[in-house]
Structures are given as C-alpha cells and as structure tokens.
Amino acid sequence: MKKSFLDYFSDTVLFFIRPIVLLLMKKELKVTHKGLTINKNLHEPVVLISNHFNTWDTFVIAANFKSKIRYIATEIAFLDFSKRFGMGLLAQTIKKRVGKSDTNAVRKTFKNLKKGYSIGLFPEGDNTFYGETLDMHQSVGKLIKKANKDVIMFKQQGGYISQPRWADYFSKKGHIHTFGKMLFTKEELDKVTDKEVMQVIEKELYNNDYDFQRKHMFNLDRKKRAEGIERLIYFCNKCNSVVSIKGINHDIICDKCGVIGTINKFEFIENNQFDNLVDYNHFQYSHIKEVIDSEFSFNVTLNEVVKLKNKSLGDFLLTYKDKTITLENKKDKFEFVFDKILYPVNTMRHSFSFDYEGITYNLTNIRNQFVLYEMLRFSNGSYKD
Incomplete structure (x- = not known):
C-alpha cells in the first residue's frame, strides 16, 4: 500500500526531531539498554510491545528501536493541544478509546502495517500510578494474532521510580534500563492461542520498580518528594481515614493523624509499615469497601x-x-x-x-x-x- 503525503511528512519530521528529543531526554533520564537492538528500518514490520511509565516511553524506546513505527494511544490523550499536534499530526499516532471496541483504530492499524510501519502497543493501556505493571487489555492477544507479524518486546525499568506519575516534581537524575527481546516469530504465533500470547506478555512485561530500585539504589534526589502523593494515596494506613492524605516537602501527611511517612532520596518510605507504594497500594485497595462506604x-x-x-x-x-x-x-x-x-x-x-x-x-x-x-x-x- 502506498504512503500518503502525511506519512512522508511525518517520516521526515521525525527523522530530524528524533536526535533533538533524545538529547533533551538525556538531561533527565539515563537510558541503559541490553538485548535486542534495532538500528535500521526493518524490511518487514513488527509488533512492538512495552510496559508504560510516562510520555517519555516512545522516546526511550526510540533510542534503540530505529525502524519506522506507529503507536496506538488512548484518544483522551489528544485533548491536550500539544499532544494532539505532536502525537496526531507529527507522529501519526493511531487513536483508540480505552475500553471501547474501535473498528476504525483496528482498520488504521492494519493499513499502517501494509504501508510497512511497525505497530507499537502498550498492553496496559495506561501508565502505573504506584510502580507495578497494571492488568492488561486481553484484546491485545487477538490483535497480535491477526497481525501475524514478529513480536518484539522492549521492557522498561526505573522510569516510574525516576518520575512517579503522581509526583509534582520529577528527578533530573533518572535512570531507565531497557531490555529488548524477540517474544514471538510469526511462525511461533501460529502455534499458540491469543490467550497464550497474553500469558507470555503478562509474564515478560511484569515489573515492580521498587524491586528494581532495591538492586540498584540510585540516588534520584527529587525535590519535594511527597508533593502530589494525594493523587495516589486515598486511605491512611494509621488511622483508616479516607481522602485525608497530602504531601508537604518529603513528608506524607494525614489531615487526621499527622505525618505517616517520609520519602527518602532513594524513593522508599521511611517511618511507615510499608516502605514502598506498591505494597501500600495493595493495602489500601484491600480496604476499598470501606472507601466505597465513606x-x-x-x-x-x-x-x-x-x-x-x-x-x-x-x-x-x-x-x-x-x-x-x-x-x-x-x-x-x-x-x-x-x-x-x-x-x-x-x-x-x-x-x-x-x-x-x-x-x-x-x-x-x-x-x-x-x-x-x-x-x-x-x-x-x-x-x-
């Protein structure tokens, strides 16, 4: 299938923008990559999957995946003008409404594959608020089976710890480790069901950024490390109050019972039962019935x-x-x-x-x-x- 004028325009703009954006990214994030690297445009497109930590994702991947690609993203992200311009016009991102059946997005996906573009997917459909891989859209397995292309995985670790989604301030000394791997060849896809595809993806992409940080203990040195924590924490684990949490400087504070913890320079919580937000979030969700009754x-x-x-x-x-x-x-x-x-x-x-x-x-x-x-x-x- 022939490319359109917008395709050529997008390819040209991205060719010149890529090195500039990667240079800007290096001011905030140091990317360390291992495993499979794609340093040239592929003759045969692939489906690329990755876990999701924030808007830097595609550029983190771009550092070691240099083939032309079209990503699928939630259409709600396009409400912001800058993203509508950058993602929609320049990157020709495929819009899809999360949770809804979207035949138009599927049609555009296969149209781009026929044009020779690889397709980028984030099976979680969202980026984590608390540092652990989210549950995934099961329809991804069906899409991958139907596409019948090699499936490459780029797993990311450290992005959340460096730049927590809930935080008002991000680290300027962030560290991300990426790992590339051929997950399925198209011949291997013929031998598995879409459910088996998803089982492999869920296992391979799973990540807990606090486990990653325990191994490396990067000094991320974010300023005002607790500010914005109310975006995540809704249940106090000391007095059981609901929507009473806020962050001031590095302290996590409950309006009812005071300081309940302090986030240190390694992003772990001190002076609380839980030293990380993955475990804290599992705890608060176990009390979700109490929250619903509040x-x-x-x-x-x-x-x-x-x-x-x-x-x-x-x-x-x-x-x-x-x-x-x-x-x-x-x-x-x-x-x-x-x-x-x-x-x-x-x-x-x-x-x-x-x-x-x-x-x-x-x-x-x-x-x-x-x-x-x-x-x-x-x-x-x-x-x-």
Whole structure:
C-alpha cells in the first residue's frame, strides 16, 4: 500500500526531531539498554510491545528501536493541544478509546502495517500510578494474532521510580534500563492461542520498580518528594481515614493523624509499615469497601468532551456518597451514579474521564482521581477483559 503525503511528512519530521528529543531526554533520564537492538528500518514490520511509565516511553524506546513505527494511544490523550499536534499530526499516532471496541483504530492499524510501519502497543493501556505493571487489555492477544507479524518486546525499568506519575516534581537524575527481546516469530504465533500470547506478555512485561530500585539504589534526589502523593494515596494506613492524605516537602501527611511517612532520596518510605507504594497500594485497595462506604469531597473542573476537545462546564465541588458522584456549584448540578459510568480512564497526572449516558466527561485540575478509578474498578469490574 502506498504512503500518503502525511506519512512522508511525518517520516521526515521525525527523522530530524528524533536526535533533538533524545538529547533533551538525556538531561533527565539515563537510558541503559541490553538485548535486542534495532538500528535500521526493518524490511518487514513488527509488533512492538512495552510496559508504560510516562510520555517519555516512545522516546526511550526510540533510542534503540530505529525502524519506522506507529503507536496506538488512548484518544483522551489528544485533548491536550500539544499532544494532539505532536502525537496526531507529527507522529501519526493511531487513536483508540480505552475500553471501547474501535473498528476504525483496528482498520488504521492494519493499513499502517501494509504501508510497512511497525505497530507499537502498550498492553496496559495506561501508565502505573504506584510502580507495578497494571492488568492488561486481553484484546491485545487477538490483535497480535491477526497481525501475524514478529513480536518484539522492549521492557522498561526505573522510569516510574525516576518520575512517579503522581509526583509534582520529577528527578533530573533518572535512570531507565531497557531490555529488548524477540517474544514471538510469526511462525511461533501460529502455534499458540491469543490467550497464550497474553500469558507470555503478562509474564515478560511484569515489573515492580521498587524491586528494581532495591538492586540498584540510585540516588534520584527529587525535590519535594511527597508533593502530589494525594493523587495516589486515598486511605491512611494509621488511622483508616479516607481522602485525608497530602504531601508537604518529603513528608506524607494525614489531615487526621499527622505525618505517616517520609520519602527518602532513594524513593522508599521511611517511618511507615510499608516502605514502598506498591505494597501500600495493595493495602489500601484491600480496604476499598470501606472507601466505597465513606463520604468525601474535593474541587475539580468539569469538561464535556466534544470532538476531542474539552468544553469547560465550570469549577465544581465534587462530593462522593452512596456510589454517586455529585458535582455542584452556584449555577449547576450534575449527578453520576456508579453503575451508569462507563470507560473510566486516568489520563496524565491531573485528568479523569468517563462516559455517562452517551456523553464523555473529563475532570481536570483534579488531585484525587485514583480513588474514583479504583472504586469504579471494584464496583463495575475491569473494562480490560
């Protein structure tokens, strides 16, 4: 299949931009790579899979995968103009709505394969808030089987520890280790089911960044290391209060019982039962029923998503009670009942979107979105099946 003008435009722009972006990335992240390296454009496209830590992902991979590639990304990421321009126009990223069947995205995927582009997938569909690989979209196995191309894995470790998703400040001395490997040849794909493909992917991509850090103990020296922690922690493990946590400087503080821990320069928690956020998150999720039975409130901006653009509906006080989210200000009031909320998605650090009665809403300027996502995941089940 012939390439379009936009394809050639994208290829040319990315050729010149790549070295500049990689140079900028090196100011924040040192990438150490082992294993399979692709230093030239492949004659036959492949499917590349990787775990997800933040927006640097594709550039971290690009340092050692130099074949032309088109990534699949959630369409909610395109609400930001800079990403809509960079990902949409320059990189020709394939938009897909997380959780929804999207025949248009599938069609574009196979169209790009026919043009000779490899396809990049992040099977988690999101990047981790707490440092451990997320559950994965099972439809990825079916897509890989249908594509019938070699599957290459680039596993990333250290990205979360260097730049935690919830944090207000990132390390300028970050370390990422990547490992490349041929996961399946297309001949091997013929001998396995899509479920078996996913079992291999889940095993090979699994990562706990705190286990990685225990081996290396990089001094990441982030400033104000606890600030932003309320984006992740919603349950105090000392007094069991809900949505009472905040970060000040390096301290994790509960509004009810005071300092509950301090994040050190190696990103481990001191003076708490848990020294890492993976274990802390497993603990707080074990209390999710108590969280669902609680009440809390915080401020947000409500937007309606129209043609992949945020249309602001105003600033609101969000109140949660009895499996209902209520947003109210002096002019308007919106109610969202849990069992009618579809396709919840955390986007970036400060955005949470969902569908409700045929409309896509996006909450921005939000610092407590993870608690909403986890309550909905527990109540309504995973949308990644």
